[in-house]
Amino acid sequence: MTFSIADLFAQQGDDKFTLHEKYLNNQMVRVLKTIGYDRAYKKAIGQYLYDETGNEYLDLLSGFGVFAVGRNHPTIVSALQETLTLELPNLVQMDVSLLSGLLAEALLKTTPDNLDKMFFCNSGTEAVEAAIKFSRYVTKREKIVFCEHAYHGLSMGSLSLNGEELFREGFGSLLPGCSAVPFNDLVSLERALSNKDVAAFVIEPVQGKGVNVPDDIYLPEVEKLCKKYGTLFVADEVQTGLGRTGKFWAIEHWNVQPDMICMAKALSGGFIPVGGVAMTHRIMDAVFNRMDRAVVHGSTFSKNNMAMAAGLATLEVIREEKIVENSALIGNQIITSLNAMSSKYEFLKEARGKGMMIAIEFQTPKSLTLKAAWAMLEAANKGLFCQMITIPLFKQHRILTQVAGHGMNVVKLLPPLNLTPKDRDYTINSFDKVIADTHQVPGSIWDLGKNLAGHALKNKK
Numbered sequence: 001m002t003f004s005i006a007d008l009f010a011q012q013g014d015d016k017f018t019l020h021e022k023y024l025n026n027q028m029v030r031v032l033k034t035i036g037y038d039r040a041y042k043k044a045i046g047q048y049l050y051d052e053t054g055n056e057y058l059d060l061l062s063g064f065g066v067f068a069v070g071r072n073h074p075t076i077v078s079a080l081q082e083t084l085t086l087e088l089p090n091l092v093q094m095d096v097s098l099l100s101g102l103l104a105e106a107l108l109k110t111t112p113d114n115l116d117k118m119f120f121c122n123s124g125t126e127a128v129e130a131a132i133k134f135s136r137y138v139t140k141r142e143k144i145v146f147c148e149h150a151y152h153g154l155s156m157g158s159l160s161l162n163g164e165e166l167f168r169e170g171f172g173s174l175l176p177g178c179s180a181v182p183f184n185d186l187v188s189l190e191r192a193l194s195n196k197d198v199a200a201f202v203i204e205p206v207q208g209k210g211v212n213v214p215d216d217i218y219l220p221e222v223e224k225l226c227k228k229y230g231t232l233f234v235a236d237e238v239q240t241g242l243g244r245t246g247k248f249w250a251i252e253h254w255n256v257q258p259d260m261i262c263m264a265k266a267l268s269g270g271f272i273p274v275g276g277v278a279m280t281h282r283i284m285d286a287v288f289n290r291m292d293r294a295v296v297h298g299s300t301f302s303k304n305n306m307a308m309a310a311g312l313a314t315l316e317v318i319r320e321e322k323i324v325e326n327s328a329l330i331g332n333q334i335i336t337s338l339n340a341m342s343s344k345y346e347f348l349k350e351a352r353g354k355g356m357m358i359a360i361e362f363q364t365p366k367s368l369t370l371k372a373a374w375a376m377l378e379a380a381n382k383g384l385f386c387q388m389i390t391i392p393l394f395k396q397h398r399i400l401t402q403v404a405g406h407g408m409n410v411v412k413l414l415p416p417l418n419l420t421p422k423d424r425d426y427t428i429n430s431f432d433k434v435i436a437d438t439h440q441v442p443g444s445i446w447d448l449g450k451n452l453a454g455h456a457l458k459n460k461k
Contacts, residue, residue: 014040034455035391046070047416047423049400057398058423060415065239068266069317070416076269079313083305090305099308106315108278110248112257117284119277120302124238124264125153127275128202131260132157132175133297134279135200135232138286142176143198145231147183149405151208152236161202164209166406183207184214186221193229200232200259201225205250208239209405211359211412213352219254232259232283238275239357242266243318243417246328246355253354259283268310269317273301327417330424331356334413337428345435346370347385358413359404360431362386373441373449380453382407388449389434397430 012019017038021029032038039057043050047070049057062068069076089095104118119134121127132144146152150163160175162168181188183203192198201222206213226233235258240250242263247253249261260283264275288294301307318324331353338351338360346365353359362385365371377384386403389411393399404412415423437445 013042016040035387036395044071046073047419055398057394057400058426059400060413060427061400061402062414062416063270064265065244065414066265066268066270068242068244068417069269069314069321069323070418071270073269073314073317075317075320076271076310076313079309080271080306083309088305091301091303097303097305097308099305099312100303103308103311103315106312107263107276110315111261111278112251114257114259114280115261115278117279117281119279119284119297120307121264121275121277121299122273122301122307123153123275124236124262125155125158125275126299126302127238127262127264127277128152128158128161128236129155130277130297131200131202131234131236131262132161134260134277134283134287135234138283139199139230139232141197141199144175144178145189145192145198145201146178146180147203147207148180149183149207149209149212150180150202150204150236152202152204153238164406183212184218186218186225189222190225190229193225193231196229198229198231200234202234202236204236204240205253206240206245206354206357208357210408210410211353211357211404213354214254216254219251219256223256223258226259234258234260234262236262238262238264239414242314243324243327244355244357244414245353246324246331248318248324250354267314268307269314272304272307272310274307274311275302321418323417326419327355330419330421331358333424334358334427337424338431341432341435345439347374347438348435353413356413356415356417356419358415360389360411360413362389362409362411369441370439373446377449377453383409384449384452385409385438386411387452388438388445389431391448392434392437392445393430397426397434399427399430 017029040052041049042052047059049059100120107118108116119130121130136142144161146161148163150161152158152161154167157175159168160178163180181192205219223233235251237249251258259280261278268274288296335351335353335358342348342350346367347362349361349363351358351360364374374385383403386409390401390403393401401411401413404410437443
């Protein structure tokens with residue numbers, strides 16, 4: 001008997017929505033069908049997706065940022081194929097692996113000089129869980145401080161640092177001792193740290209929900225406050241790292257040295273779940289301080305050969321193809337060009353971000369007709385206007401984007417970092433056309449708006 005994945009796709013490739021409705025999260029299928037995103041993708045190359053009829057889609061989300069070097073990159077595919085054929089020993093319990101040592105060495109060459117140890121895990125949320133545990137053990141303190149509107153993961157520890165109530169609601173008591181302060185607010189942070197009882201301050205250098213960029217003074221002062229009060233400074237770079245913001249690590253924009261950097265997402269090129277925490281040797285040596293504590297924290301699949309090989313190949317692609325430099329250049333050009341449109345479009349407030357972590361925010365217009373149309377959508381569901389941007393972008397221009405967060409009038413872009421000038425121009429021109437259409441009231445795009453408002457009101461009931 002021959003088992004073939006290709007045969008499964010050939011025989012049941014059209015069954016994915018039926019299977020998900022029956023066995024998985026049927027609400028996700030309902031969402032996709034309601035907004036018209038129920039496409040049958042058959043192929044993915046680089047920054048593009050292709051459906052069953054060969055239509056090309058520009059993916060400006062890159063799988064929540066994991067495909068920073070594009071989908072199915074041949075260098076990473078080749079590394080994984082080679083690893084599979086070598087018959088390597090893998091996950092030998094009483095052993096350590098070469099590939100994990102090599103990946104740790106390569107990653108630590110990219111981090112600030114104070115970080116010289118690596119811990120590997122399977123995901124971003126596991127990286128944050130490790131940072132919580134290590135911070136508590138090292139400082140002998142329990143409290144963890146995070147920022148309002150933060151996103152650090154969905155397992156119970158990382159969920160305790162999640163600033164969005166939508167994700168926390170209904171899951172019962174979370175980790176004790178966790179509290180939020182406003183992002184970009186040094187006075188509130190010092191107040192929270194001043195009792196010298198906080199183990200760690202965990203922060204995204206640029207917040208993913210809304211793409212909120214701090215003032216230039218903020219993170220340098222955060223570093224000083226953490227040192228002053230004996231609190232560990234943990235940078236969650238799960239989304240912002242590996243070139244996303246136009247620097248290898250987002251903290252480089254502000255020249256700060258955290259005690260830990262959490263990483264994941266783009267680290268394996270999107271192929272194999274992998275995460276990690278870079279830290280000082282003081283932290284590593286404190287947690288794993290005796291031979292009987294050598295296994296006090298770990299993750300079964302964390303240093304598997306496939307994940308480590310994918311990580312090494314991804315770092316090579318980033319270096320060889322100058323991915324970080326391209327992210328800075330193309331991302332800045334997109335942001336600048338979108339901001340240049342704000343003078344002609346009342347709905348457009350601003351574009352912001354760093355590199356290819358981009359937010360396009362919309363606002364209440366001034367003219368009476370547009371203001372009335374905006375108010376109709378806001379009354380039905382706050383942030384609904386952005387669906388009038390993302391849905392036409394998808395249906396008319398075949399560009400995949402998303403709303404930046406619940407109740408926000410912000411569209412978020414997390415493109416593959418290898419976008420070309422052609423992709424840049426197509427993105428800018430498509431936004432221009434869709435935003436222009438929203439200013440035509442009445443118009444076909446506002447028929448969509450009325451339908452969206454109707455669905456939203458129905459769901460409220």
